[in-house]
Structures are given as C-alpha cells and as structure tokens.
Amino acid sequence: MxxxxxxxxxxxxxxxxxxxxxxxxxxxxxxxxxxxxxxxxxxxxxxxxxxxxxxxxxxxxxxxxxxxxxxxxxxxxxxxxxxxxxxxxxxxxxYIDGVTLEKYFRERRADVPPEFIMSLADQLLEVLAYLHSHEPQVIFRDLKPSNIMLTRMLEVRLIDFGIARSYKSAGSEDTVKLGTVGFAAPEQYGGRQSDARSDLYGLGALLLYLATAGRFSEWITGVERHIRGDLPREMVPVIRKLLQYAPEQRYQSTEEVRKALFRQRTFAAVQEPSPGSAAGTLVAAVLGASPGVGTTHTCIALGHFLATKYGKVAVVEMSVKANAFSRIQDIAEGGQGGTSRTFELNGIDFWRQTSRGEVIRVLGGCYEAVVLDLGAYRDSERLEEFLRADLPIVIGSGAEWRQHDLVTLARMLSRHPQPHRIYALPLAGADSVQRVKRALETEKVVGLPLQLDPFEMLEDSERTYAGICRDFIPTTGRKRKFLFRKK
The missing domain is CATH 3.30.200.20 (Phosphorylase Kinase; domain 1)
Known part of the structure; x- marks a missing residue:
C-alpha cells in the first residue's frame, strides 16, 4: 500500500x-x-x-x-x-538533490564500479560510527538501497529515520519488529534487542547485494560463486563476517570493519598494482582546477611529506612544456643550467618536463612513492593518470569568484568514483572550506595552511598532509628533515 x-x-x-x-x-x-x-x-x-x-x-x-x-x-x-x-x-x-541508491543501482547493476562500492562502504561506516557514538547509541535499523541518497557527487546521505531507535541497555528485545526483509538483522525479527551490530549486519547485506548484482542480501551456501570477480579478494570475508547470524560472531564496531577494509585495501595495493607500476608503489596525482592555484607548490610539499614516511620518492612534472622544475633545478645547481631532465634535491628525485611514456617508466622503477604534477586540467591524457592514482588530489581556489572552475571539474569527475579523492584549497580559511563543501556536496575538502617554502615542512602543514595521506602512511615511517639551500 x-x-x-x-x-x-x-x-x-x-x-x-x-x-x-x-x-x-x-x-x-x-x-x-x-x-x-x-x-x-x-x-x-x-x-x-x-x-x-x-x-x-x-x-x-x-x-x-x-x-x-x-x-x-x-x-x-x-x-x-x-x-x-x-x-x-x-x-x-x-532537500537532497540526487537519486536513491536503489535507482542508481537499478540503472547500472553489474556496471557499478568496484571503487564506488568501496567508497559507499567508507561513507556508511563514517555515518554509522557517528550514530553509534551517541549515549545511548542510535541504531538506524533499515540500511536498504531506498533509504540511501546519492548526491550528484555520489556522496551518501541517510534518509528516513522512521524506525531508528536509541539502544536501551535494560531491554531484552525490540518492542516492535521493524526492518526490510533481506537487509534487516535476524534479531530484528524478535528474540533479542537490536544494537550497533544490527546496523553492521545491514551494511553487510547491502554490500553483498551490490556485489552480486542484486541477487543476494544474505549469506547462503554457494553465494561466493555469484560475487563479482573485480572486487578486491579480501572484501569477501569482510562481508561474510558482517552477515553472521549471531551478533557476537560479527564485527563488534564500525572501527573493526574499517580496519578490516583498510587491511584489504593495503593488500590489494601491494598484490595487484596498476599496469606499469612497481608493486607497492603509492601513486599520488595532483590536478589543478585552473592555472595558478598552487598545484606545483602542493606537489613539492606533498613529496617532502611522503619522503618522511617512505624510502625513495619521486616528484614528476607531467608536461613537456612546463618550466617550474627547470627553475628549481637551476637554483639547486647554482645557476649552472643543468641539462639532465632528472635531478636530486633533499633526497627526492625530481623529473622535469616528463612525457606520458616516461611517466610509465618512472612508475615501473624503484620508487616507493611517486607524486605526479598534472598541472591545470586541460586534456584527457592527464585525466587518465589522475583516475589511475591511489591518492587523487584536486587543487582549487578558496576564492568565491574562482569557485566555478572547481565545481565544473568536480562535476565532470563525479562520473568516476574514487574513494580517496581529496579537494585541497591552499590558503583557504574555515569559512571558505565550508562554502566549497556545500558547493561540491562533499566533506572531502581541506584547507592547506600557509607554507611559503614547500621544501620546509611546518607543523601545521605536516598535520594537514598527514590527514590527507591517512590511509597510506606506513606503520614504520621514518622522520627526515629537509632544507632547500640556494647555492
């Protein structure tokens, strides 16, 4: 009805x-x-x-x-x-301007990118962690495709809190049995009270539904044969544990699930590197929404931050017409006008005026981390490298009169889900960051603090880049200090 x-x-x-x-x-x-x-x-x-x-x-x-x-x-x-x-x-x-996950999935089915499924899981874990952090916990209890909205930027919004409830520690079972058949946890049908683990079951049911082109939302014998093969291998046991019948056999918190998915992402990055890249190489790509927003400055600063966490690092200027690295090389080599297209500075290899063919050679080398300076967006070739990166970063201006360039690029990129994409605004204040978040309909916007010298990592900048690279920082990092001195 x-x-x-x-x-x-x-x-x-x-x-x-x-x-x-x-x-x-x-x-x-x-x-x-x-x-x-x-x-x-x-x-x-x-x-x-x-x-x-x-x-x-x-x-x-x-x-x-x-x-x-x-x-x-x-x-x-x-x-x-x-x-x-x-x-x-x-x-x-x-009012959320977008479509429900149900409609988005119905129109695509098996064509939903695996990156989108991973991004969806990340975003749902984020909001569930917030709900479960309340005292008493807020349990959503109806995590189904029609209750999830997607904005134009494919950002998640939960809707319809009609059956959400606060967890009652003294209760033995739910007074009213509610939830959508196929996505609700077994305890929601009676016998015991639903809690945060009920939402985790719903998350598992949703992920399985997406992973099997809508065929299954509960774990039954033989369901593995129907899970799409392009998903990361280690995602399957995560879904299976989320869908355990007994709550005590599931993950016990969103943090446990997040850690399991993080281990899976790390495993996938090491075991299944992108074509032409060395196994385990972190590839960060930095793309400017327009000229003059600080793309190269950010690349150098990011490269120096990564060099404190990784071993051999390269920063690559991906344009045969760019001249920023040539000027840096000239200063570093005392105005001698070096002819080599590569030079070392502070233990980092800089590659200047690099063609796409040479980039493939760099990615296939011995580097543990590579930062690609893609400059301002102009062509599909640079976009291809951006979309293949592990850590894609868009640089835009926090000035309101330049916001249109960033919004236009973000809308174009919305057709290509990337769970780790970040929008960075050099010198932008908190108000500007919030305004851009609203315009792009995403929380993944950060302001980059003032850093006059990208070769010198200040404390504020270090904290900011640590947040940007959070999912990629090795557990056994090294501390290195740099100082770029003119000769």
Whole structure:
C-alpha cells in the first residue's frame, strides 16, 4: 500500500512552504518538494505522515531524534508540526538533490564500479560510527538501497529515520519488529534487542547485494560463486563476517570493519598494482582546477611529506612544456643550467618536463612513492593518470569568484568514483572550506595552511598532509628533515 498524498502543487503549508510536487511515497508517508516563501530559492523536503495516534508518536520520535543529530551525511530538520485540516504530521528537512541508491543501482547493476562500492562502504561506516557514538547509541535499523541518497557527487546521505531507535541497555528485545526483509538483522525479527551490530549486519547485506548484482542480501551456501570477480579478494570475508547470524560472531564496531577494509585495501595495493607500476608503489596525482592555484607548490610539499614516511620518492612534472622544475633545478645547481631532465634535491628525485611514456617508466622503477604534477586540467591524457592514482588530489581556489572552475571539474569527475579523492584549497580559511563543501556536496575538502617554502615542512602543514595521506602512511615511517639551500 502507498500513502495517498494530501497536498497539491501550489498549496502553502504552515504559511511558509509552497508545495511543488511529490518526490517519494511509501506505505506510511509521502515526501514533497517545497519552496520556502520566506527564503526565496530555498527548497525543502517535507515528509507527510498519517495521523493515527501510533503514527504520530513515531513521527514525533523521528523529529526529536533528528534534532539532536548533526552530521553531513544526515538530513537537517528545520520544522515539525501537525495540521488539523489534513489530519497529518509534517517534518521539514533538507532537500537532497540526487537519486536513491536503489535507482542508481537499478540503472547500472553489474556496471557499478568496484571503487564506488568501496567508497559507499567508507561513507556508511563514517555515518554509522557517528550514530553509534551517541549515549545511548542510535541504531538506524533499515540500511536498504531506498533509504540511501546519492548526491550528484555520489556522496551518501541517510534518509528516513522512521524506525531508528536509541539502544536501551535494560531491554531484552525490540518492542516492535521493524526492518526490510533481506537487509534487516535476524534479531530484528524478535528474540533479542537490536544494537550497533544490527546496523553492521545491514551494511553487510547491502554490500553483498551490490556485489552480486542484486541477487543476494544474505549469506547462503554457494553465494561466493555469484560475487563479482573485480572486487578486491579480501572484501569477501569482510562481508561474510558482517552477515553472521549471531551478533557476537560479527564485527563488534564500525572501527573493526574499517580496519578490516583498510587491511584489504593495503593488500590489494601491494598484490595487484596498476599496469606499469612497481608493486607497492603509492601513486599520488595532483590536478589543478585552473592555472595558478598552487598545484606545483602542493606537489613539492606533498613529496617532502611522503619522503618522511617512505624510502625513495619521486616528484614528476607531467608536461613537456612546463618550466617550474627547470627553475628549481637551476637554483639547486647554482645557476649552472643543468641539462639532465632528472635531478636530486633533499633526497627526492625530481623529473622535469616528463612525457606520458616516461611517466610509465618512472612508475615501473624503484620508487616507493611517486607524486605526479598534472598541472591545470586541460586534456584527457592527464585525466587518465589522475583516475589511475591511489591518492587523487584536486587543487582549487578558496576564492568565491574562482569557485566555478572547481565545481565544473568536480562535476565532470563525479562520473568516476574514487574513494580517496581529496579537494585541497591552499590558503583557504574555515569559512571558505565550508562554502566549497556545500558547493561540491562533499566533506572531502581541506584547507592547506600557509607554507611559503614547500621544501620546509611546518607543523601545521605536516598535520594537514598527514590527514590527507591517512590511509597510506606506513606503520614504520621514518622522520627526515629537509632544507632547500640556494647555492
């Protein structure tokens, strides 16, 4: 059954919200897109629910729950009220411009990139960790494709908290058995109370569903034969453990799952290197949204940071027309105008004016980490190297008048999911970073602090680059200091 909508186009709700159209319907509720008459141009999602006493309590509980939550992957609630004429309750919240995971997956099935599945797992673990960190824990309990929205940048937003609940330590089982068959944990059907491990089961069911082109969402005999072969091998045991029947046999926290997936990513990077690269080589690619945003400066600073964690490191200028490295070489060699296209500085190899063919040779060499300076985006050749990188970084300006360049490039890149892609803004303040996060609809935006000399790693810069490279820092790193002296 589907809840019949009570409002029509043009109707004004609560003297403020002008109804545009229905954007979603379910058995117990309907969601409208509405325009805010007090804030022209602002749009909200309005959830209408039936007004039976039991239903009113459910919606009120959802409202109270959302009010106290504050996370970028959760909708922000702005209003809640009842109306006597419709006999319904209304919840006004952020409108998320995107599609549900259900629709995204239905249109692609087996063509969903494996990188997208990994990115989805990362983002869901992030928001589940936030919910489970509350006291008492907030349990989502309905982690299914239709309850996950994807923005245009493929960022995750959880929607429909209608059956979320706070964990009650004194309870022996859930009062009401709720959840979607096939994605809900066994304990949600009765016998014991659901807890954080119930959401982890739901995560496993969702990942298995995506990994089998929608055929399975529970672990049964022979299901391994249906898991797509392009997924990282070590992901299978992670899914299997998430889907254990008994909660105590699953992972016990989001942190445990994250660590297991991190080990899997590290294993995949070492065992299955990209074509032409040395096994275990970290490849970072830095791409500017426009000229003059600090791409080369960032590459040098990143190379020096990685050299404190890795052994042999190279920074590669991927353009035969660029001249920045030539000027650096001239200074480093005392104005002698060296003819070699490679030179060493502070223990790092610099490759200047490098063609794509030479880049392949660099990646196949003896380096533990390589930083590719792709300059400002101009052609598909540079984009190809960017998309193949382990750590892709887009450099943009924090200035509002230059934001269009970054947004345009980000929208183009949204067709290519990369779980570790970062947007970095040199010299941008906190307000600029937040503005760009909203424009790109992603939390993966960082401001790079002032660093006049990229050859000298200051404490603020070191902390920032440590955060950017968090998933790639070896556990047994070395500390090295650098100082670029003019001769």
């Amino acid at each position: 589907t809840h019949a909508s009570k409002l029509v186009h043009g109707e004004v709700l609560g003297g403020r919200y002008a109804i545009d159209r229905v954007i979603g319907q379910g058995g117990m509720s309907c969601v409208y897109l509405a325009e805010d008459l007090k804030l022209p141009g602002k749009r909200w999602a309005v959830k209408e629910s039936q007004s039976e006493p039991a239903m009113q309590r459910t919606v009120e509980e959802e409202a109270r729950l959302l009010v106290k939550l504050n996370h970028p992957r959760l909708p922000r609630i702005v209003d809640f009220f009842r109306t006597e004429d419709t006999g319904c309750t209304y919840l006004v919240m952020d």
